Amino acid sequence: QSALTQPPSASGSPGQSVTISCTGTSSDVGSFNYVSWYQQYPGKAPKLIIYDVNQRPSGVPDRFSGSKSGNTASLTVSGLQAEDEADYYCSSYAGSNTWEVFGGGTKLTVL
Amino acid sequence: QVQLQESGPGLVKPSQTLSLTCTVSGDSISSGGYYWSWIRQHPGKGLEWIAYIYHSGSTYCNPSLKSRVTMSVDTSNNQFSLKLSAVTAADTAVYYCARRDRTSGALFDYWGQGTLVTVSS
Secondary structure, three states: OOOEEOOOEEEEOOOOOEEEEEEOOOOOOOOOOOEEEEEEOOOOOOEEEEEOOOEOOOOOOOOEEEEEEOOEEEEEEOOOOHHHOEEEEEEEEOHHHHOEEEEOOEEEEEO | OOEEEEEOOOEEOOOOOEEEEEEEEOOOHHHOOEEEEEEEEOOOOOEEEEEEEOOOOOEEEOOOOHHHEEEEEEOOOOEEEEEEOOOOHHHOEEEEEEEEEOOOOOOEEEEOOOEEEEEOO
């Protein structure tokens, strides 16, 4: 069982927006602004798409955005495209005993 | 361009020790700006952080794996390694090495391609 809770699946039609949630606790997501999101295609390594809750690395489209409220972080993908169909994982720093935790992943389907 | 490459046996017998090495190019482990990490993914499952090491040798481990994990760093060859002892079938997974930014948290910006390790007799 993963430390962070994500819905197993999400879907949307091209051009629509979809939001994926990531629920942690006051010991991880709720305590630190260190939430990252990763995109993973089948058979490939994860790719960082959001860090520090809402920052995008260079080269990541601005269709991807992140936010946080309390113990829950969210990833929003706007203007869905076929290439956005992938698995998405959240991760959070969890302090100097647990260090890093991941969510179980959400499979995003573009209808 | 930073690149990481995992290497090691793809098959390990139960109760033995899994050993993997990550070779880094395009960055120096000695630069001090990053933690060098291992993350695994069980077949069809989510990601699990295992541990990371700083160039000084300081190691930080997932509490659930701490008793079985040993990490080391070889700055002369720009490599770092993972040893996981007393493996069982539950340790079968794709193992990734990754670079983690030292100034942030949960920020793994470069990953290796991953290597599948199967635990079986």
